[in-house]
Amino acid sequence: MKRLTTTAFVLSTALLASTGFAAFSAHAQAGLPQTEGEVRKIDAAAGKITLKHAEIKNLDMPAMSMAYAVKDPALLQKVKPGDKVNFTADKINGAFTVVSIEPRK
Template structure:
């Protein structure tokens, strides 16, 4: 019984951090939107989940419809994942 309680206590501590890390958003500024090409250029801080340092870079977007929500100069929070060997924005939203 003690082993079960200990395992539950550890899971209660670890799971929230794992979920947060899996959903972590990075911050940046939209420099250019290329909706027809499905690309966005972002000046961004570190992108922890892929180990990328701050820089300005063009990214492919998973769904070009996401680009309707942003324009040049917008401060954004976003998520990049490596899909098929390409760094791809899978989520983007206005920074609050």
């Protein structure tokens, strides 16, 4: 029975990793909700991204367009203006900040 449990755990871990689950940030894993949006503008020099997005429930923010700081400037290289995206956002040091972002497939 122990061998079956171990095998099931290993297989489920491999499956989750292969679906990109391991790529999610620690914040996304900590329970920040994914929000759908569209990239409107990227300002790499300022480390900001403008998104038109649905309601961000954890920030009690209605749907709108707004510029956000990004937690990691490398996130800006994953997307371009016009991309439909899924992202997580949080308030970090008083600023609304995109924590993770991925193009929607």
